[in-house]
Amino acid sequence: MTVPGAEPAARARLSPRERQRISRGVQYAILVAAIVALALLADWPAIRQAFLNAEVAAEGLPELFTVALKNTVIYTFTGFALGFALGLLLALMRLSPVAPYRWIAAVYVEVFRGLPALVIFLMISALPLAFPSFWLPGGVYGMAALGLGLVSASYMAETFRAGIQAVPKGQMEAARSLGMPYMRAMISIVIPQAIRIVIPPLTNELVLLFKDSSLVLFLGVTAGQVELAKFGNDQSSTFASPTPILVSGITYLIITIPLGYLARRLEARRDGR
């Protein structure tokens, strides 16, 4: 048993727990080796100079917050509001007894879920070229809201549909038995309960939109209209440094991480009940 030559037999005799311990030890060893290699090989002063340049970072203030973050928030919320309204409408169409409404909603959802958001933004930016009389309220703000609204509506439509279907059938029946017409019952009784159910996925959708708002840069924005990604990119060219991009990345995270956390908390609370 203790003979070195009988190694395969000895290995076979390791208990699952011992085997797991050895495997864990190997994984830690690889990790430590990788960190040591990185620390030795990387040119730390150069990296600090490039990415953590405090002077360059300070150049972005206060516009980072007063312009870029503000615009990102505006694009996100207007897009979300439009997507919410359109998504709810599509969900109701999807559940309509009128078949063509169901088809239209289904096609919309398939098309807009299947297209990259970037393609939708490129289409919107091309609209004024194709139709010189094309006009949207709010200029770039209107176009951004439209783009983000069209993209998010397809996801929100599916979310709302699931939420409406999760409301027990007895709710609609009770409302109808009180004489409420179908739409009235939907608006007063079913949809308020459905929205409560879908708050966690909608919060996740808000996180996605917050990130997708960076696509607004393809609409050709002026200095006053820049959002975080373009702001970082422009500053980065100006100062020939990647630091501003890192700074705007961190600014995204300041918003998205707590929002994502909130979504998971809401989800846990909803499912816990």
Next chain:
Amino acid sequence: MSDVEIRDLHKCFGKLEVLRGIDFTVESGQVVCVIGPSGSGKSTLLRCVNLLERPTSGKVFVDGVELTDPDVDIDAARRRVGMVFQQFNLFPHLTALRNVTIAQERVLRRSRAEAESVARTDLARVGLADKADAYPAQLSGGQQQRVAIARALAMNPALMLFDEPTSALDPELVGDVLTVMRQLAEEGMTMLVVTHEMAFAREVADRVVFMDGGTIVEEGPPGQVIGAPRHERTRTFLRRVLNPTHVDTDGA
């Protein structure tokens, strides 16, 4: 004048014929209890009376209006018919008071103040004046069912439908709901009640209808249908309901 008249009512779910020609009437101010085994079509019958289920054929008249007429405004007609469900179906996102006011405001176009005053009166009627601000989840099953009764009463219905209103309740909460229903009957409300509470049916009903397999097997005063049933199927059913632990030998 009869409040409810049902003529040759049939209802199929696909190939399954659940109601096979039902005829009966409920006179104004009467209480009719419908009894029968599970799956006999009692709920379906009740749901056809306010068109939650569309009859396959036959006619339903409520308060002189033919609900099965395709031209009738079904929402307007339903306002005259209150319905109380086995599972209460209160609106969980609204307080008890709001449960009772919302249809008054949205359907009858009563002002908020008027609707609330009606709601408080009806909540007091069912003994829940002090629960106006509670949400359904904060109420016991019996209290929820009484709020549901108040919600239906607030619409001034000519007819109240009850579908096993006490079946989902803990035994000690059944009495409160039956008390409210008894009181309604005494006040002269027209009621059509599906129930397994034989004591209630015996005491309150003007007529009892026994259904089995989608047809009415027998009907008449409670003393007859429950007390001295003529049909073997009725007798078998009553033996099971009145003495559930009894092993049914199914013999004569």
